[in-house]
Amino acid sequence: MTLNNLNDLFLHELKDVLDAEHQLVEALPKMADAAADPELALAFQEHLRHTERQVTRLESVFAALGEDPEPDTCEGMQGLIEEGTELMETDAEPSVRDAALIAAAQRVEHYEIAAYGTLRVWAATLGLNEAVELLEETLEEEKAADQKLTMIAEGNVNIEAETEASEAEDVEEVGTAASKPRPARTGSTSRRTTAGRPRTRTRATKPARGSRRKTRAR
Numbered sequence: 001m002t003l004n005n006l007n008d009l010f011l012h013e014l015k016d017v018l019d020a021e022h023q024l025v026e027a028l029p030k031m032a033d034a035a036a037d038p039e040l041a042l043a044f045q046e047h048l049r050h051t052e053r054q055v056t057r058l059e060s061v062f063a064a065l066g067e068d069p070e071p072d073t074c075e076g077m078q079g080l081i082e083e084g085t086e087l088m089e090t091d092a093e094p095s096v097r098d099a100a101l102i103a104a105a106q107r108v109e110h111y112e113i114a115a116y117g118t119l120r121v122w123a124a125t126l127g128l129n130e131a132v133e134l135l136e137e138t139l140e141e142e143k144a145a146d147q148k149l150t151m152i153a154e155g156n157v158n159i160e161a162e163t164e165a166s167e168a169e170d171v172e173e174v175g176t177a178a179s180k181p182r183p184a185r186t187g188s189t190s191r192r193t194t195a196g197r198p199r200t201r202t203r204a205t206k207p208a209r210g211s212r213r214k215t216r217a218r
Helices: 006-034 038-065 075-088 094-125 129-179
Strands: none
Touching: 006 038, 006 075, 006 094, 038 094, 038 129, 075 094, 094 129
């Protein structure tokens, strides 16, 4: 691959982000199915529709350039989707998995925000006004999707994930306490023993008065 000027670089990055969007079209339905929170599942479904429109916009940018929309493999998006897939397959409480899905989805959004922001600036530099408008529209959609995910996380999912973690810790503590053996109870005695036999105390008795007589020497 040879990049001789900004136009070559712009075209190369367009192909990269086109492939990224194609990968997302396949990944988002799986993320929606894995989400336990209804609002989160709906957000993934809605973003799928946005992503399909974004693919159409990118194809319009290619047409404006007189180029065929041929995607180049986006390894960055591949890595992000692989991480999200691992989280979906992890054994976790539903709300904890939802929190992980949001984190994975927001990494994707931030990746796309950076990509579309850069492409828009390059298009403006190259004087591609139609491309600027199309890329700007997609960029704003990505920002809105990221904000919506933050709202879902802070409004519901993160709190439920923390609650489930606290409940799991309480159950574990109760189970640990129940498994500990109780110490044997021993009876108390009022007398101390020595060599297995009770030890009694004796008091010295004083002689009664008058029992002693004084004798006088004669």
